[in-house]
Every structure is written in structure tokens, then in C-alpha cells.
Amino acid sequence: MSMDEDLRPEEFAEAASAAVGDVIGREFAEVASTLGGAGLLGVCAAEEDGGMGLPIAFAVPICQVAGRLRLRFPVVEQALVAKALAGTPQAAELINGERTATIAWHAEHQGMAGHAPYAADCDWILVPDGDGAALVARDAVTLTPHAELDPESPYYSVSLESAPILQRISVQRYQALREEAYLLTGAYLNGAAQGALEYTADYLAGRVQFGRPLTAKQAVRHHLARMKLLNEVSLCAIARAVETDEFDATRSYKTAWAGALTNALFVIEKAIHLNGGMGFTWEVPLHYALRDARRIEAALQGSATINAIGQNFIDAA
Amino acid sequence: MSFNTDVVIPDPATGQGVYRQHAREWLQANLPDHMRSDSLNYRTPTLQESVDWETALYKAGLAGMTWPKEYGGYGLSLREHLAVNKEIGALPMPESVGSIGKELAGPIIMAVGTEEQKREFLPAILSMREHWCQGFSEPEAGSDLASLRTRAVQEGDRWVINGQKIWTSGAAKARYCLLLTRTGTVADRHRGLLMFAVPMDTPGIRVVPIKSIDGKESFAEVFFDNVTVPDTARLGAPNEGWNAAIRVLSIERATNRMYRPWRFEGELKQLVRACKSDPELSKLLQESYYQRRIGQIACEVDGLKGLIEKVVDQLMAGETIGAQGSLNKLYWSECHQAFAGLAMEMVSLVHEGSSELAKRAKAHFTNAYLFARAETLYAGVTEVQLDIIAQRIMNLPKESQS
Structure with missing residues (x-):
């Protein structure tokens, strides 16, 4: 690992915010080359391929920001494939965003x-x-x-x-990729929920009805507070998943992912509701977050994963 | 009961896992079987048994970790506090009977008490020599403490207190009451609030037990009728003391009983093991519905661990945590109520012919389910926590910004 000891994953969030914000709405290939040029696609990929060789935790804030800004690009998949193909010519091209x-x-x-x-x-x-x-x-x-x-x-x-x-x-390398996919899509999901919550809180703070902003209404405030709680819970669970415990034991990413999925769906669906009729339109972008969340749920089999977590708990008890 | 209290407290600097390992080994070796709620030999501990147990915990370095050494603590960090809490949570041991002293009175005295008060009260709290009760809530002032009416009037170097408190846990066993009063009138709201350490044997104090939903009488109403205390019983100056206490309490809400998610996880294991021990209940574990519910609770427990560890990280980094405690309070209480509901649903199948472990689980989880009704009330009612999150964490405006 070549990580600078002072470098922390959250420092990537700022760089990611700027770069992802810059590519929203651009053509697909241009998104890839810009993100690649900013170094965001190879943060965890091998250094000999042009990556930064950092632990997977460093890709978490990037995926979180991508979800938050509703980036229409497979940033999780590209980063994972670039890492898994270490030592191949394709890895370098994925890292720099040429392919x-x-x-x-x-x-x-x-x-x-x-x-x-x-x-x-x-x-x-x-x-x-x-x-x-x-x-x-x-x-x-x-x-x-x-x-x-x-x-x-x-x-x-x-x-x-x-x-x-x-x-x-190899099978082992694909299994590792898939495990890391739970972490990174979990971050993406939580980012999508964060973006939906921020959008909704801003809207309701400015939407005056009955002479006051809707955020003055207790029912609305309590909905938003619950959304904030669940978003924060997922953020903490994901942060925890990449840490080891006092005995250096690692943790499975699946539990944090399943929690992030459940919480993100609650937050995004509630966000659409709180935007009223406009939330139901194509114009308000919350539907993209909802579609992303349901797509990720289907891809990584949310229901089966939660049941497997329960089954594993039962077996281990 | 005898405990090994002749222990060498490890130096956490010698390795990141040493303190947790110490806690694990000591607890496993010393927790009496009859205090384990998952044991067939379980019986509700007497007050003296609980005191003896908690005294031993303290002597083993598993209580008062973060309190300064000069006041009887171990002078360690929140990291060790958390490590110990993980192990305390992992075992099905009784709840503390000294929690008001350790989690409320102690930290407040540390923040606002005089040096003499700190030396008098703090070591006695940790060593379980003196119990405290909390005199905050009143019939007309529950969540809204600014409405409280209990009045303290200064007469020379004494204070005369009149009023009534309610929901006072452990009043009958307490040596002191951490009493919140006001020096002016109700119209003063938050101004003029003043705290005292009032000995519970002071003439004029009357304790009337309240029978709660779980059949216990651990709460009480406490009446103060011309109760006279010296000025040395005052904790801080009017206003100043209460404002400092509020700051302490916001941290306490986030840092006390950090063992909860590990305890909830342990309870879930206890429930599963009880089901496995019984032919009928074990069939439930093969149902997709229960697998999913257990999976969901495991995810929630994981999230709660994350919330708690974040608080420790922030405080250890010297950051303020603001209203983070409200997130934790809201989440743990609702998660545990949901779990208790699931447990109640599963143990409802237990009957006379069920396994002994299943019958033990039914007794335990029925009580836990009933007690869980209080969890969204005490230590900050749910709706108030939602208000705090909306106001202080999200800064949601109540008036137009333009």
C-alpha cells in the first residue's frame, strides 16, 4: 500500500464533488475521460496500471458523491473492473477513462x-x-x-x-470485487438518499404555504428529521464497515449495504412525496435516484441479501 | 457471590485490543450464572447483589473509565469506555442500579460542582456507596422542563424547597436526589433554574411509589414539603449550573450506555438460541419472514454501532457533537422497540411443554417488551428528538428566509 499516512478517504470527497459536479449532463465518453483525468476511476487500482493503489475506503466518498449528484455513469462498476483487472492493458485504459x-x-x-x-x-x-x-x-x-x-x-x-x-x-478476485461492490453501491445509494434529502429540505424551506415555509409544519419537520436520521445511520454503518475492530477483525460489507438500501428507499420515496405533485414529474430529478436505488437493489438482490444476513445470524447464534 | 477484584488494570497504550480483552476475560470469568438473563438459573438480583456486582466491576476497571483519577476514576479515554461497553453489552447482565449517579449526577457534578462536592460525591458514586435519583420531571413539566414549578427560596445560608417530582427512578433506594428547582416563577421559563444535591433522608421528603406497566415499582412521585438544605447542597449558581448541565447532558445522551447495540445483538442471539432449543419454535427460524426480520434487525444494530462509534471518533478528535445524541436516542429506542415486538411475537408460541430455554426467553422478552414501551419516552421523548434534529442538525427554517 502506497498510501500517504496523512491521506484520509474523506479528503477525496471534495475533489470528487468538484469533478463529478463538472461532468453532470455531459456526454458519456466525456464523463469517463474527465473523471479519469481527475484520477477518480483508479483510486483503488494498481499503481503499475496508473492507479493510486489506495484501500477501497478511498473510493467510498467518490461513490457517495456520484450518488448525491445523480451521476449517470457506472462509476462503481468502472472502478471495480479497473481494480480487478490489475496488470492488464485494459486496466490502464479504464483508469484514465479512455475506455x-x-x-x-x-x-x-x-x-x-x-x-x-x-x-x-x-x-x-x-x-x-x-x-x-x-x-x-x-x-x-x-x-x-x-x-x-x-x-x-x-x-x-x-x-x-x-x-x-x-x-x-479468478473466482477469488471476482468474489472480492463483488464484496467491494456492496460497499461502493452502498455508498452510492446513501449518496442518492443524501441528494434527495438535501433537494427536498431546500425546496420545503422555500415553499411558502399558509403564510409560512412548509418546513415550519411539524409533520414535515418530523419526516425530514427521520430521513436525516436514516441517512446518517447509513453513513456511519458504511464508515464502520471499512474499519477493523480492536482485534483487527474485518467486517462484511453486506450488512451496511442492506441497511443503506433500506434507508435510501425510505428517504427517496419520502422525498418524492414531500415534493408534492412536482415530485411526481420527470422534471424534478428525484426519480433518477429512485430508479438507481431500485436498479442496484435488483442487481445485488436486496431481498435475498437481507434474508441471507438473517440466516447467517441464525446459524452463528 | 465473590468476585476477583485483585486485578491488574492493563495500560491501553500497550495495544489497541488489551483493554477490551481484559474486559472480556474478567466479565466472562466473574458474571454469576444467576445474573445471566439467558440462564435457567436466572433470578432477579437483589439490590445488594447488584451493588456487589457493580462494585466489583468498578474495582476491575470496568466502570468510571473516563472519570479523573482524583475523583476515583481511571483517567482513561472514551476508546476504553467504548471497548468495555462492547463487552458489557455482549453478556446478558443486569442493568446498572447506579446509572443515575454514573451517567447523570456524576458528570453534572464534575462540570458544575465545587471541589469539595466532587471529592465528596464522585468516588462514592463509582464505588456504589451512594445511589442517586433524578428529580427533574414534574406533573406539569415533562419534556418541557422550563415549566417546572418546584421552588427553592434562599433564607440566609439555607434553601427551602417546595414542590413535587415524578417519574423519579430509584427514589426509594437513593441517598441523594439531583434536584432541579427554580428560584423565581414559572414565567421565568429557563431563567433561574437551580440544581441541588438533596439528601433523601431530609425531613419533608415523601416518596410515593408508582406501579409501572411491567409491574415494578421502580418509579416514584417525590414530594418536597419545606425541605431545608444548606447552601453547600447547591450545584452551581442559578442559570449557570443548569446551562452547564444541559451541555453535559447533550454529551451524555450520546455517550452513556454505549453497550446498547451489542446488548441488542446479544438479546437477538438469546432469542434465536431459545428458538433453536425448541422443536416448534425452531420451525420459525426456517421461515423467510423471520429470517428477513432478523436480517433487518442485524442491519439496524450495525447502524447503531456506527452511530455510537462516530460519536467516540468525534469526541476523541476534539470535535463537538452538537445534537448527535438525539440521533442516537431516537434510533436505539425505536430499533429496540421493533426488536422487542419481534421477540414478543416469537415467544408467544411458548407453552408449558416448550423447552426450558424457550420458557426462560418468554419470561425475559415479555418483560423486555413491556419495558420497551418506556424507551421512546425516557431520556428524551421521540417527538422532542425529532424537533431537535430538525432544528439543530438540519436548521430547517420556521419563517420565510427572504
Whole structure:
């Protein structure tokens, strides 16, 4: 690890805010090159590939900001693939943002894989299978969009046919990637909830009804306070997940992720409600946060994950 | 009961896990089986048994960690306080009978008391020689303490106190009452509030027990009828003392009983083990519904741990925590009520033919469920915490900004 001892993950939040804020609304490839140029796609990737070789905790604030600003780009997937492909030429191109990659979160079965966000925009797709995961070119596979949830940014099924494998990662490395995906998508979810809460609190503070801002109403204030509580709980749980305990034992990221998912859905759905009729429109951007949260829930199987946490607890008790 | 109190308190500087390891080993070796709520030999400890147990905890370096050495504490940091709390939470031991002294009176005396008061009161609190009760709430002043009516009138070098307190925990066993009074009238609201350390055997004090929802009489009404105390019983000056106390209490709300999420986790394990011990209840654990509920509670416990550890990190870094304690209070109380509801639902299947552990769990969790009704009330009622979060953490405006 080459981390400067004084460097802290939260210091990346400021740089991430500026860079992500700068690319909102830009073309997909331009987003990649700008984020890559700012060093945000290779924070945890290998130094020999052009990354910074920092622990995964340093990618957390970046993903949190991406969620908060509703970035329409697979920042989690690109960062994870860049790290997992350490030592390959593709890793360097992902780190600097020249090329882009996503992940089909539902593993290959009979030639089909599923839940690959932004796949039509990306150069490469990482497809998990029984032997780890394979990197394939988007042009070499057939994509089927699923636009029910998000017509602007569908997720895709991937038909592999006989697509050439550009790189392969081991089962262990893919399992590590997937575990880290819980952490980073958890941060993204919590950021999405934070953004929805901030947007809503600002709106309600300025929306005058019955002669006073809506934030003067106790029912509204209490809704917002609960949203703040759950957002803070998730922030703390994610921060805790990357720390070791007094005996240097590491923690699973899944629990923090499941909590972040549950809390984010509560906050975002309530945010849409509190924005009234405008919250129901396409114009108010909260629906993007909701779509992102539900997409991540489906990709990493929220319901099954929470049940597995319960089952593991029962087994270990 | 005998405890090993001839222990060498480890120096935390010798390794980050040493204090937690010390707590773990001592507690596991010394907690009597009959005090474990998951034991078939469990029985409600007598007051003396609880006092003996907590005295031993103190002697073993597991109470008063952060209090200064000159007042009987161990002069350690919140890190050790947290490490010990994790281990205290991990075992199903009785709640403290000295918590008002350790969590409320002690920190307030530390902040506003005279040197003489600190030396008189603080060591006695830690060593469990003197219990305290809290005289804040009144029939007309619950969450709104600015409405309190109990009045203190100065007569020379004495104060004469008249009024009534309610919801006073442990009044019958307390040696002192941390009493909040006012020197003026109710119209003064927060002005003129004054605290005292009032000996509970002072003439004019009458304690009337209140039977609570769980069948216990741990609360009381306390009446003060021309109770006269010397000026040396005063804790701080009018206004000044109470304002300092408010600051102390906001930190205490965030730092006391840090063991909660570890205790909740332990209770959840106790519930699961009890279900596993019984053929009928064990079927519940195979149902997706209960797996999900248990998974959700595990996530909430994890989040609560995160909230608590953040407070420790902030305070250790010298930062202020503001109203963070309100987030913690709101979250732990509602999480635990939800858990107690689940436990009640599961143990409702227990009957005479159930396993002994299941029957023990039914007794424990029925009581826990009933007591949990108080959790969203005491130490700051839910709706007030929501107000505090909206006002002090989110700064939500009540008037137009333009």
C-alpha cells in the first residue's frame, strides 16, 4: 500500500464533488475521460496500471458523491473492473477513462448474463461465470435492454454467443470485487438518499404555504428529521464497515449495504412525496435516484441479501 | 457471590485490543450464572447483589473509565469506555442500579460542582456507596422542563424547597436526589433554574411509589414539603449550573450506555438460541419472514454501532457533537422497540411443554417488551428528538428566509 499516512478517504470527497459536479449532463465518453483525468476511476487500482493503489475506503466518498449528484455513469462498476483487472492493458485504459466498462451483475447462465447497467454505452462488459469472470467487448455480444424501470438508462441482458474473452479474472478476485461492490453501491445509494434529502429540505424551506415555509409544519419537520436520521445511520454503518475492530477483525460489507438500501428507499420515496405533485414529474430529478436505488437493489438482490444476513445470524447464534 | 477484584488494570497504550480483552476475560470469568438473563438459573438480583456486582466491576476497571483519577476514576479515554461497553453489552447482565449517579449526577457534578462536592460525591458514586435519583420531571413539566414549578427560596445560608417530582427512578433506594428547582416563577421559563444535591433522608421528603406497566415499582412521585438544605447542597449558581448541565447532558445522551447495540445483538442471539432449543419454535427460524426480520434487525444494530462509534471518533478528535445524541436516542429506542415486538411475537408460541430455554426467553422478552414501551419516552421523548434534529442538525427554517 502506497498510501500517504496523512491521506484520509474523506479528503477525496471534495475533489470528487468538484469533478463529478463538472461532468453532470455531459456526454458519456466525456464523463469517463474527465473523471479519469481527475484520477477518480483508479483510486483503488494498481499503481503499475496508473492507479493510486489506495484501500477501497478511498473510493467510498467518490461513490457517495456520484450518488448525491445523480451521476449517470457506472462509476462503481468502472472502478471495480479497473481494480480487478490489475496488470492488464485494459486496466490502464479504464483508469484514465479512455475506455469504459460495466458489470453484468447476474452471472452467466446458458449463454446469457443480466443486469448490466449502461452496457450499450460501455466498451467492455465484465461477465461473471462459474470460473470467475470474463471481460468481453460490447461489440462482440448482443444486448437486450430492459427499460421498464429506467427508459433513459436501461440495464441490459448480455447474450454472449461466442464472444472472445479479452481478459479473465479468478473466482477469488471476482468474489472480492463483488464484496467491494456492496460497499461502493452502498455508498452510492446513501449518496442518492443524501441528494434527495438535501433537494427536498431546500425546496420545503422555500415553499411558502399558509403564510409560512412548509418546513415550519411539524409533520414535515418530523419526516425530514427521520430521513436525516436514516441517512446518517447509513453513513456511519458504511464508515464502520471499512474499519477493523480492536482485534483487527474485518467486517462484511453486506450488512451496511442492506441497511443503506433500506434507508435510501425510505428517504427517496419520502422525498418524492414531500415534493408534492412536482415530485411526481420527470422534471424534478428525484426519480433518477429512485430508479438507481431500485436498479442496484435488483442487481445485488436486496431481498435475498437481507434474508441471507438473517440466516447467517441464525446459524452463528 | 465473590468476585476477583485483585486485578491488574492493563495500560491501553500497550495495544489497541488489551483493554477490551481484559474486559472480556474478567466479565466472562466473574458474571454469576444467576445474573445471566439467558440462564435457567436466572433470578432477579437483589439490590445488594447488584451493588456487589457493580462494585466489583468498578474495582476491575470496568466502570468510571473516563472519570479523573482524583475523583476515583481511571483517567482513561472514551476508546476504553467504548471497548468495555462492547463487552458489557455482549453478556446478558443486569442493568446498572447506579446509572443515575454514573451517567447523570456524576458528570453534572464534575462540570458544575465545587471541589469539595466532587471529592465528596464522585468516588462514592463509582464505588456504589451512594445511589442517586433524578428529580427533574414534574406533573406539569415533562419534556418541557422550563415549566417546572418546584421552588427553592434562599433564607440566609439555607434553601427551602417546595414542590413535587415524578417519574423519579430509584427514589426509594437513593441517598441523594439531583434536584432541579427554580428560584423565581414559572414565567421565568429557563431563567433561574437551580440544581441541588438533596439528601433523601431530609425531613419533608415523601416518596410515593408508582406501579409501572411491567409491574415494578421502580418509579416514584417525590414530594418536597419545606425541605431545608444548606447552601453547600447547591450545584452551581442559578442559570449557570443548569446551562452547564444541559451541555453535559447533550454529551451524555450520546455517550452513556454505549453497550446498547451489542446488548441488542446479544438479546437477538438469546432469542434465536431459545428458538433453536425448541422443536416448534425452531420451525420459525426456517421461515423467510423471520429470517428477513432478523436480517433487518442485524442491519439496524450495525447502524447503531456506527452511530455510537462516530460519536467516540468525534469526541476523541476534539470535535463537538452538537445534537448527535438525539440521533442516537431516537434510533436505539425505536430499533429496540421493533426488536422487542419481534421477540414478543416469537415467544408467544411458548407453552408449558416448550423447552426450558424457550420458557426462560418468554419470561425475559415479555418483560423486555413491556419495558420497551418506556424507551421512546425516557431520556428524551421521540417527538422532542425529532424537533431537535430538525432544528439543530438540519436548521430547517420556521419563517420565510427572504
